[in-house]
Amino acid sequence: MxxxxxxxxxxxxxxxxxxxxxxxxxxxxxxxxxxxxxxxxxxxxxxxxxxxxxxxxxxxxxxxxxxxxxxxxxxxxxxxxxxxxxxxxxxxxxxxxxxxxxxxxxxxxxxxxSEKLSDxxxxxxGTTRAVGEQLFTIYALPFEVASILLLVGVIGAIVLAKKKL
Amino acid sequence: MSEIVTIQQLLGLSIILFTIGLVGVVTRRNLILVLLSLELMLSAANLAFVSFAYIQGDLAGQIMVFFVMIVAAAEVTVGLAIALLLSRKTGKINADEVRALKW
The missing domain is CATH 1.20.120.1200 (NADH-ubiquinone/plastoquinone oxidoreductase chain 6, subunit NuoJ)
Known part of the structure; x- marks a missing residue:
């Protein structure tokens, strides 16, 4: 760099x-x-x-x-x-x-x-291919858990912010 | 100014950004700006993760950044919904004015 x-x-x-x-x-x-x-x-x-x-x-x-x-x-x-x-x-x-x-x-x-970065x-x-391959093999379970977390976040935001369900 | 970039400089930048975010969390009153400072702290941690991934030659650090971003997105969604609800019910958005647990 x-x-x-x-x-x-x-x-x-x-x-x-x-x-x-x-x-x-x-x-x-x-x-x-x-x-x-x-x-x-x-x-x-x-x-x-x-x-x-x-x-x-x-x-x-x-x-x-x-x-x-x-x-x-x-x-x-x-x-x-x-x-x-x-x-x-x-x-x-x-x-x-x-x-x-x-x-x-x-x-x-x-x-x-203290190492030079150039050395x-x-x-x-970190190309998309390299990251994706690890994400869907080694880190498959955390990936699925993360999707559940996002779903819970979306549902929680709707429940909290909507005036009348 | 040294001629080379070392890992210490990358981590030093990460620490400076993290500390600015931390001071923001402590001193800001507005709930939205507290959440914004939290985002800054998470980004500083991401920089440290990517730096370590580079020197270790391992993709795990970059994948951790991916998960940090997911958690940050979920946290911000719920946090901003709470801020919106708070301001709608009480008209207040400053964190230290909200004293009643039940509103």
Whole structure:
């Protein structure tokens, strides 16, 4: 992976994530998350995960975030009711907590071997065919369970949100 | 800026995105934005999964991302339905204003 590519894409991803954290209006926060998801998708392509990259855009950016947008429009949220910050002390505490979390997790990842990605002879290419073959042989049972989970989710959403069944 | 990209940098990006999502979950009041920050945390975990799949030469990490996306979709569907119901019944969407267990 080219370092310039990595730093560009990582910068875009962090920028979008900060937009999610700081945007006043929910619509801006949702669109910022779309930016982050596209940047992550570019990284997935560079890591040979082609199927996952396409699914990320189709399912996450295409379906899940559109669902968020629909709900925001249904609820008719005005920016005045948002009141994103509770108290300055809480925000400072959250920032300190975040820095502490990053430093601790950074210590964990420093224990990994520092290998250049270009040196790794990876045998993995996540094409649709390769992922599908494993999904329908080794992971057949989790796949079926996941379909039941989606069905339960759909039924639950209809039962909850419908005014009168 | 170093000349090479290592696994630490990929995981570091994943940690930064995860922490931003975590701080969002803690500080945001709006229920929809809490769910949105949760999505960001799940995506950060997905990046770590794909990175490990790459260095291990194993597809299992990528398949795990597939399942994470399914769980995220189901979670968001039910979560947003609850938010919709909450706002319809009480007119409130901020998580800390909802105190009564029975509405």
């Amino acid at each position: 080219d370092p310039l590519f990595f730093y560009t894409v990582a910068g875009i991803a962090v920028f979008g994530a900060l937009g999610v954290l700081l945007a006043r209006h929910p619509v801006y926060a949702i669109l910022s998350l779309v930016v982050t998801l596209f940047a992550l998708s570019a990284l997935f392509v560079a890591l040979n995960a082609y199927f996952v990259a396409v699914i990320q855009i189709l399912v996450y950016a295409g379906a899940v975030l559109i669902l968020f947008l629909f709900v925001v429009m249904l609820l008719d949220i005005t920016p005045e009711t948002l009141l994103r910050s509770r108290k300055p002390a809480l925000l400072i505490g959250a920032a300190l907590f975040g820095l502490f979390f990053i430093s601790q997790a950074g210590r964990v990842i420093n224990t990994f071997q 790794i002879q990876t045998g993995v290419t």
